[in-house]
Amino acid sequence: MEHSPDDFQLVEAFRKGDEKAFEEIVRRYQRQVANIIYLTLGNRQEVDDLSQEVFIRVYRSLGRFQFDASLYSWIYRIAVNLCIDEVRRRKIRKAVSLEFFTENRLEGEKRSKERPTASDDVLREEKKKVVVDALQKLSPVHRTVIVLREYEDMSYEEIAKTLHISTQAVKSRIFRAREELRKSLKDYFKERV
Amino acid sequence: MKTNHPKRLLSLYADDELTAEQRQEVTDHLASCDSCRRSVEEMRAVRVQIRKAADVSLPDNFVYSVLRAARSEQEETVVWLSTERFARNVVVALSVLVLTLIGLGTFLRPEPPVRVDRYLITEPSDTLAGQVLGTQGEIPKDVMVYAALTK
Numbered sequence: 001m002e003h004s005p006d007d008f009q010l011v012e013a014f015r016k017g018d019e020k021a022f023e024e025i026v027r028r029y030q031r032q033v034a035n036i037i038y039l040t041l042g043n044r045q046e047v048d049d050l051s052q053e054v055f056i057r058v059y060r061s062l063g064r065f066q067f068d069a070s071l072y073s074w075i076y077r078i079a080v081n082l083c084i085d086e087v088r089r090r091k092i093r094k095a096v097s098l099e100f101f102t103e104n105r106l107e108g109e110k111r112s113k114e115r116p117t118a119s120d121d122v123l124r125e126e127k128k129k130v131v132v133d134a135l136q137k138l139s140p141v142h143r144t145v146i147v148l149r150e151y152e153d154m155s156y157e158e159i160a161k162t163l164h165i166s167t168q169a170v171k172s173r174i175f176r177a178r179e180e181l182r183k184s185l186k187d188y189f190k191e192r193v
Numbered sequence: 194m195k196t197n198h199p200k201r202l203l204s205l206y207a208d209d210e211l212t213a214e215q216r217q218e219v220t221d222h223l224a225s226c227d228s229c230r231r232s233v234e235e236m237r238a239v240r241v242q243i244r245k246a247a248d249v250s251l252p253d254n255f256v257y258s259v260l261r262a263a264r265s266e267q268e269e270t271v272v273w274l275s276t277e278r279f280a281r282n283v284v285v286a287l288s289v290l291v292l293t294l295i296g297l298g299t300f301l302r303p304e305p306p307v308r309v310d311r312y313l314i315t316e317p318s319d320t321l322a323g324q325v326l327g328t329q330g331e332i333p334k335d336v337m338v339y340a341a342l343t344k
Contacts, residue, residue, distance in 0.1 A: 019260065026256045035247035047249055052259050059263040128246040131239065149208065150243040156210055175204040181239055182232070189235050 007071035014062055022062070026055050029072065032152070033079045039147045040083040042136040050086065054079045073162050076152070080144055080162065087140045127188075134184040142177035149174055198222075198229050207236040306331040 005013070005024070013021035034051045038044060057078050065074060135143055148154045148162065156170045163170075182189075199219055205211050206219045223230050252258075308331050 023256050023260065026259055030251050030255055031249075034249045034251050038249045039243065039247055044249065048251060048255070051251055051255070052262060055259040056263050056266060059259070060266070124245075127242065128248075131242040131246050135243070147243070150240045151247050156208070171201075171205065171210070174208070175201050178204050178236055178239070179200075182235055185235070185239065189238070 008067065011062060011065060011067070011071060022059060025058070025062075025071070025075075029075050030055070033075065035151060036076065036079050036147060037083055039132065039135055039151055040080070040140075040143055041086060042132050046086075050082060051079075054082055057082070069161060073154075073158060076148070077162050080148070084140055084144065130185070130188055134181055134188075137184050138177055138180055142173050142180065145170060145173040146177040146181070198226065198232075200232075203229055203232050204236065207233055207240075304334040306333055 005021070007025070007028075010021040010025050014025070030051060033054050034047050037050045037054075038047050041047075041050070054075070058075055061078075065071070069077075135147070138146065144163065145159060148159045149156075154162065156167050156174075159165075159170045160167045165173075199222060202211065202215060202219050206216065211219065223233065
């Protein structure tokens with residue numbers, strides 16, 4: 001049985017000029033990168049372009065990559081930094097105001113009542129949107145940490161290394177992010193009870 | 194009776210980041226606290242929802258569009274570097290040319306003529322004196338030096 005090459009072998013092959021190795025790296029991590037960007041910026045339209053930008057940066061710097069961290073966390077760091085820059089640049093904190101968020105929910109509820117036969121897909125999509133919108137209401141530092149924890153399932157130590165912060169700061173940010181998310185999603189949870 | 198809810202520990206509990214002792218403490222508390230139990234459930238529900246929301250996938254040709262963009266960026270860099278190198282060489286060549294011309298100009302510039310007042314000419318028949326009179330009282334410096342040395 002043929003084993004797929006590990007990250008180290010792929011990086012070494014790329015350094016020797018094998019572009020197929022780079023293609024494999026992109027295929028391996030493109031989905032995670034796209035979702036990190038989506039959860040952090042909350043905008044599907046930006047995902048393709050920013051994911052491409054992440055991998056262009058990877059292509060540009062892979063020759064200098066030293067394996068002082070795993071390839072996986074190095075690529076994530078590039079994605080996270082790009083998202084943070086993007087948030088700062090566009091001041092995306094506007095995201096969704098509480099009023100807008102509530103209005104959206106009420107509209108959703110109204111639509112569900114008007115159309116009792118609305119497909120499960122629509123409801124599922126609305127639920128997703130509620131969570132993604134709630135993430136956008138967090139400050140960028142809290143959002144990044146909670147995405148790495150909840151989506152990437154990174155340990156506190158891995159998050160600390162990826163973001164160059166202390167483990168204590170990770171604990172504190174995760175706690176704050178969860179508190180804020182619970183407040184934002186209060187109505188969502190009431191509905192579930 | 195006021196109950197102390199271990200809010201911060203609940204977050205660590207949900208992530209399994211507590212020591213065995215702390216974990217036991219929280220487990221005991223959860224056994225008798227509906228509110229904290231609900232908090233932990235909500236944290237887990239948020240995690241599930243975040244993972245469900247993360248279902249974005251990229252176009253099938255994504256890999257190739259990345260490669261195309263990366264290569265074109267690389268080519269642009271090469272063109273830019275060679276243009277930059279060419280421009281730098283042109284600037285250096287022009288600087289050398291300008292400095293050479295300035296140097297040559299300084300070296301080849303004729304000496305300013307020497308003015309000789311008419312009343313100093315005592316012998317109008319003298320060639321030098323005649324030259325002075327014929328040139329409105331100015332003669333080249335080298336002629337003047339020659340005259341001074343030979344008289």
